[in-house]
Amino acid sequence: MRGLRIFLLLGVVVMVCFATAPFLVWRASIEPEMGIVQKIFYYHVSAAWVTLMSAVICGGASLIFLFRRGRAWDALAAASGELALVFGAMVLVSGPLWARRAWGVWWTWEPRLTSTLLLWLIFLAYVFLRRYGGAGAPQLAAGLAVLGALDVPIIWWAFKFGSKGEASAGSHPPGREVVRSGLDPSQLRAFLFCLLAFTLLYILLLVLRTRQHRLAQRLDDLYIAAGLEE
Amino acid sequence: MLPVDIAAQDVAYKAPDPPPGEPLVIAAYALFWVIAVLFVIVLYRRQHRIELEMKALAKQLDGLGSKR
Numbered sequence: 405m406r407g408l409r410i411f412l413l414l415g416v417v418v419m420v421c422f423a424t425a426p427f428l429v430w431r432a433s434i435e436p437e438m439g440i441v442q443k444i445f446y447y448h449v450s451a452a453w454v455t456l457m458s459a460v461i462c463g464g465a466s467l468i469f470l471f472r473r474g475r476a477w478d479a480l481a482a483a484s485g486e487l488a489l490v491f492g493a494m495v496l497v498s499g500p501l502w503a504r505r506a507w508g509v510w511w512t513w514e515p516r517l518t519s520t521l522l523l524w525l526i527f528l529a530y531v532f533l534r535r536y537g538g539a540g541a542p543q544l545a546a547g548l549a550v551l552g553a554l555d556v557p558i559i560w561w562a563f564k565f566g567s568k569g570e571a572s573a574g575s576h577p578p579g580r581e582v583v584r585s586g587l588d589p590s591q592l593r594a595f596l597f598c599l600l601a602f603t604l605l606y607i608l609l610l611v612l613r614t615r616q617h618r619l620a621q622r623l624d625d626l627y628i629a630a631g632l633e634e
Numbered sequence: 635m636l637p638v639d640i641a642a643q644d645v646a647y648k649a650p651d652p653p654p655g656e657p658l659v660i661a662a663y664a665l666f667w668v669i670a671v672l673f674v675i676v677l678y679r680r681q682h683r684i685e686l687e688m689k690a691l692a693k694q695l696d697g698l699g700s701k702r
Contacts (some may be wrong), residue, residue, distance in 0.1 A: 426663070441655035444662045451666070490673045497669070498662040505652045612677060617686050626691055630698070 416606050421601035425594070432594040435586075440507040444498050446594050449495040450602035452520070456556050458488035458606065459523060462530075463553020466546035478542050479617035483610050485530045485549055491606070492524040515562040516576040519555060522608035 425446075435442035465481035468474065499517065500510040511517065530552060533545045563576070587595060 439655050441658055443659050447663065447666050490669060492667050493664050497665045501658045501662045501665075505655055505658055508652055609673070609677075616677070616680055616684060619688075623684065623687055623691065630691070630695055 411608070411611060414604065414611075418524055418601065418604045418608050421597070423584060423600050423603060425601050428594040428597050432590045433588055435571045435591070437564060438506060441502055442563045444502045446598040447602075448498040449595065450504065450598040451491045451498070453599060454493040454606045455488055455495055455520075455523070456559065457603075458610075459527065459549075459553050459556050461610075462527070462549045463556075466549035466553075470546050470550075472541065475621050476618065478546070479614050479621060480545060480610075481549055482534055482542075482617050483613035485527055485545070485552075486613060487606060487609055488527040488552070489524065489531055490609075491602075492520070492527060495520060496524055514576060516559065519559045519562050523552060523555045523559060526555060575591070 429443055429446045432443070432446070434440055462481045462484035465477045465484060468604050469477040469481055480490060499520075502510070530545050530548050533548060534541055537544055
């Protein structure tokens with residue numbers, strides 16, 4: 405009962421955050437070089453942060469599942485893997501919209517974009533493998549998730565050193581440098597708020613989806629224990 | 635001497651004008667919500683399916699109990 409209350413409270417907080425975030429984004433000053441299209445940044449980077457976090461949590465939980473065989477870890481990994489796919493889709497959809505305006509192209513095969521697409525494809529394969537892989541799929545998918553998590557440091561490295569701190573034509577803006585020095589207080593406020601909102605949304609969806617996976621696992625156990633077929 | 639004057643073509647080429655920023659921002663935020671709503675619909679449907687399966691299992695177990 406206490407868990408349900410905390411969950412509902414978190415749901416309300418997330419709703420309030422996502423009702424407030426557009427106002428903060430709207431009120432944040434317009435970046436002079438990129439113009440209004442820079443406002444995509446607030447949701448785009450927040451979604452990217454959550455994608456990387458999901459991949460790491462999925463990989464970590466999968467690793468524990470492979471060694472300890474705890475099905476709760478499998479449920480956590482499955483939920484986090486799906487969320488990596490969902491938030492990754494948000495990143496990959498919003499990025500080209502910004503790129504079209506900034507570079508004149510929808511996509512370019514530079515390391516940061518390519519490694520992010522690769523991460524998304526790994527987690528797409530992860531979700532399909534879990535869904536259609538049959539017996540042994542959780543173990544195979546767990547191995548794939550560990551590989552997916554290994555892509556995260558590559559993306560991080562590509563963002564840190566990819567353009568040596570300077571944005572050039574056709575290359576993604578440097579991540580940390582933009583946040584550290586390129587944002588005025590109104591932009592920074594909106595960005596941090598969006599980051600918080602996305603992180604809380606991730607936690608909420610992770611709890612919900614993990615619980616669903618646990619229920620499905622228990623249901624399977626009950627069918628087996630009763631000697632019935634689904 | 636090349637049959638085609640590449641330098642002249644290069645000068646003549648005009649990069650396409652970038653689209654206005656506002657529709658792109660609106661499209662980006664709308665797509666965020668489309669993806670989020672689709673995922674919530676998937677969550678709801680899975681929850682519904684689990685509940686149906688639980689009811690079906692309870693019925694089957696009731697049937698087994700009455701036979702015994």
